[in-house]
Amino acid sequence: MFKLLDGPQTLGRGKIFWSCFLAVLACALIYPIFADSYDVGNFAYFLIWIFMALGLCLMWGYGGMLSFGQTFFFGIAGYGYGVLAINMGGGTATIAALVLSVVIAMIAAGVLGYFMIWGGISGIFFGIVTLSATLVLAFFLGQTAGPEWHIGPARLNGFNGMKGMDPLTVGSFDIEGSALYYVMIALIVIVYIALRMLVNSSVGNVIVATRENPQRAEMLGYDVRKYQLLTFVIGSGLAGLSGALYTSWGQFITPSSIGLPAAAMPIVWVAFSGRNDLTATLVGSFLLLFGFQTITVYSQQAALVLMGVLLLATVMLAPQGFVLGIGKLAVDWWTRRRRRDETPALADAGRLQSDET
Amino acid sequence: MSAELFSVFYQFADVFAFLILSAAGLAIVFGMMGVINMAHGEFIMCGAYVTVGLVNLGVPLPIAQILAALTAGIIGMIVEYLVVRRFYKRPLDSLLATWGLSLIVTQSMLLIVGSAVRGIGTPEGSFAIGGYTFSTYRLVLFGCAVAVLAGLYIIFMKTRFGVIARATMQNAAMAKALGARTGRIYSISFGIGTALAGLCGALYAPTMTLIPTMGATFVVESFVTVVIGGANVLLGTAPAAVFLAMIRMALNASYGQIIGQIGMLFAVILIIRVLPEGLSSVLVRRGR
Numbered sequence: 001m002f003k004l005l006d007g008p009q010t011l012g013r014g015k016i017f018w019s020c021f022l023a024v025l026a027c028a029l030i031y032p033i034f035a036d037s038y039d040v041g042n043f044a045y046f047l048i049w050i051f052m053a054l055g056l057c058l059m060w061g062y063g064g065m066l067s068f069g070q071t072f073f074f075g076i077a078g079y080g081y082g083v084l085a086i087n088m089g090g091g092t093a094t095i096a097a098l099v100l101s102v103v104i105a106m107i108a109a110g111v112l113g114y115f116m117i118w119g120g121i122s123g124i125f126f127g128i129v130t131l132s133a134t135l136v137l138a139f140f141l142g143q144t145a146g147p148e149w150h151i152g153p154a155r156l157n158g159f160n161g162m163k164g165m166d167p168l169t170v171g172s173f174d175i176e177g178s179a180l181y182y183v184m185i186a187l188i189v190i191v192y193i194a195l196r197m198l199v200n201s202s203v204g205n206v207i208v209a210t211r212e213n214p215q216r217a218e219m220l221g222y223d224v225r226k227y228q229l230l231t232f233v234i235g236s237g238l239a240g241l242s243g244a245l246y247t248s249w250g251q252f253i254t255p256s257s258i259g260l261p262a263a264a265m266p267i268v269w270v271a272f273s274g275r276n277d278l279t280a281t282l283v284g285s286f287l288l289l290f291g292f293q294t295i296t297v298y299s300q301q302a303a304l305v306l307m308g309v310l311l312l313a314t315v316m317l318a319p320q321g322f323v324l325g326i327g328k329l330a331v332d333w334w335t336r337r338r339r340r341d342e343t344p345a346l347a348d349a350g351r352l353q354s355d356e357t
Numbered sequence: 358m359s360a361e362l363f364s365v366f367y368q369f370a371d372v373f374a375f376l377i378l379s380a381a382g383l384a385i386v387f388g389m390m391g392v393i394n395m396a397h398g399e400f401i402m403c404g405a406y407v408t409v410g411l412v413n414l415g416v417p418l419p420i421a422q423i424l425a426a427l428t429a430g431i432i433g434m435i436v437e438y439l440v441v442r443r444f445y446k447r448p449l450d451s452l453l454a455t456w457g458l459s460l461i462v463t464q465s466m467l468l469i470v471g472s473a474v475r476g477i478g479t480p481e482g483s484f485a486i487g488g489y490t491f492s493t494y495r496l497v498l499f500g501c502a503v504a505v506l507a508g509l510y511i512i513f514m515k516t517r518f519g520v521i522a523r524a525t526m527q528n529a530a531m532a533k534a535l536g537a538r539t540g541r542i543y544s545i546s547f548g549i550g551t552a553l554a555g556l557c558g559a560l561y562a563p564t565m566t567l568i569p570t571m572g573a574t575f576v577v578e579s580f581v582t583v584v585i586g587g588a589n590v591l592l593g594t595a596p597a598a599v600f601l602a603m604i605r606m607a608l609n610a611s612y613g614q615i616i617g618q619i620g621m622l623f624a625v626i627l628i629i630r631v632l633p634e635g636l637s638s639v640l641v642r643r644g645r
Contacts, residue, residue: 066449066452112626115626115627115629115630116626116629118630119629119630119631119633120633121629121633123448123449124391124393124448124449124452125584125629127393127449127452128393128580128583128584129580129584129625129626129629131576131580132576132577132580132581132584132622132625133622133626135573135576135577136577136618136619136622139577139615139618140615140618140619143615259573260463260570260573261460261463261464264456264460267453267456268457271453299468301464301465301467301468302464302468304460304463304464305460305461305464305465305468307460308456308457308458308459308460308461308464309457309461310457311453311454311456311457311460312440312454312457312458312461313457314453315444315450315453315454315457316440316443316454319447319450
């Protein structure tokens with residue numbers, strides 16, 4: 001079990017890394033004691049999007065599938081949660097609504113993924129087909145303003161957005177504020193650890209082998225399509241988790257969180273952070289979300305321009321991602337200082353660079 | 358009877374023109390360089406804004422449209438020189454780079470010019486056949502779409518540039534070894550592609566509201582046309598547009614625009630399962 005945590009596909013290992021990890025986790029856990037509830041709510045809001053970023057990191061960085069459809073599944077699960085929560089009534093049923101909406105997003109991913117992967121779509125076309133689906137969903141939901149668009153008592157409401165669903169609730173206890181924050185932290189730790197174990201497991205090795213060279217992986221006897229579909233479903237399901245949590249956080253969702261420019265955001269986070277590593281994506285996405293939110297208060301357009309600049313700068317200057325690059329520099333510097341110890345981190349850092357996508 | 362037939366043709370022509378005009382620029386860039394220009398919609402927007410700006414200054418509409426297409430073409434060549442050129446060996450990165458550009462341009466436009474710009478009305482003029490009236494401008498658009506196809510055919514099949522361009526498309530290294538300046542070919546092709554995007558925006562500018570995010574209206578249609586067309590864009594784009602226009606027209610007529618778009622997307626997803634290489638692969642196989 002523990003071997004899988006420190007496997008070859010993820011950076012960061014050994015006592016130093018895990019002590020840092022625990023230190024950050026401890027800070028995150030005691031944070032609500034020192035901050036007011038508004039800040040805690042904001043913090044929880046950043047954490048919502050992390051799942052989507054980790055899912056894209058798995059698909060794109062590890063699986064080599066550049067999906068532009070993260071907000072598609074985000075929207076399906078987000079609207080799904082709303083519709084289900086309204087229809088099933090509040091209370092503990094909201095937990096079932098959360099789970100079901102993520103399952104619906106995963107089923108949608110399975111269907112779309114089947115047609116694309118079994119059709120042999122890859123590379124650029126994978127991106128633009130998923131983006132087309134995303135935009136069509138946004139257009140569709142945008143014109144559902146009329147009263148005839150409803151599922152049970154849940155009105156879709158077009159661009160005004162769907163509202164009126166209950167937040168996540170257990171019994172009569174609403175999971176909001178600090179409670180929601182702790183749920184998010186727990187979910188992120190679980191997802192992060194689970195993904196680390198997945199990519200370092202034998203399944204993960206096949207996923208990476210497929211990214212490196214699908215023909216070679218196929219010749220070695222793996223049905224790469226199944227592994228690709230699995231990756232796509234997990235990655236998209238995580239986007240769905242973000243969507244359902246988003247709706248329950250704000251009790252509100254609009255088509256603008258699906259269409260452009262929202263669809264570009266996960267790409268910016270993951271590209272900027274370094275798509276080849278889960279930890280880099282986790283850290284980088286959080287930093288970007290924090291920065292974005294800070295600037296959005298003054299001007300949303302300016303924040304989005306900055307995101308565009310970051311994306312352009314990343315592909316032009318550091319195609320591997322800024323956070324990952326800086327992280328590697330730090331590791332290099334560290335190991336050079338302790339050369340006598342012969343730490344293997346340098347060699348491993350080099351090994352991860354060998355992708356051609 | 359003939360009035361009904363013409364009405365069907367008119368609806369087909371309307372969708373066909375939209376698909377061809379919005380996809381032609383994207384298809385040329387993709388076919389030549391394997392690059393999907395995610396800022397395609399922004400070049401369309403650029404064409405529309407330049408047209409409206411010039412018309413508001415008093416320039417006649419057709420001249421404004423031609424100037425708008427040229428502007429988009431020149432800006433495209435500058436963008437190619439500054440950005441796209443570096444990514445010919447990394448097509449996925451070119452996708453991200455142009456998407457970054459698209460974000461920058463759309464949001465800057467929102468910051469600078471705001472969301473509302475005074476539009477220009479659709480040119481007047483309609484004619485009646487049987488009991489139906491039709492807008493003349495829609496037929497002009499269809500004529501322009503056919504002219505674009507014919508123009509591209511002549512450029513790529515009948516001129517010296519076309520021969521060299523097709524050679525570059527087939528095997529860039531070999532073309533270069535034979536003395537073709539592939540860099541310049543790419544630059545010109547990208548310019549043609551973005552000029553066509555600008556033309557699309559210029560032609561549709563009188564018919565729609567001008568907002569900086571208007572490019573998004575066109576990208577789905579252009580993407581799916583290119584996907585269905587396949588790798589050989591010279592051969593695939595027109596049949597793909599005919600095919601999609603028929604599906605779209607049938608659905609539009611009975612269920613409305615949005616169902617038409619959803620149906621088109623479903624058709625595309627089904628088709629890529631059967632024909633991942635697109636329609637052009639079938640046509641190429643037939644041709645041999």
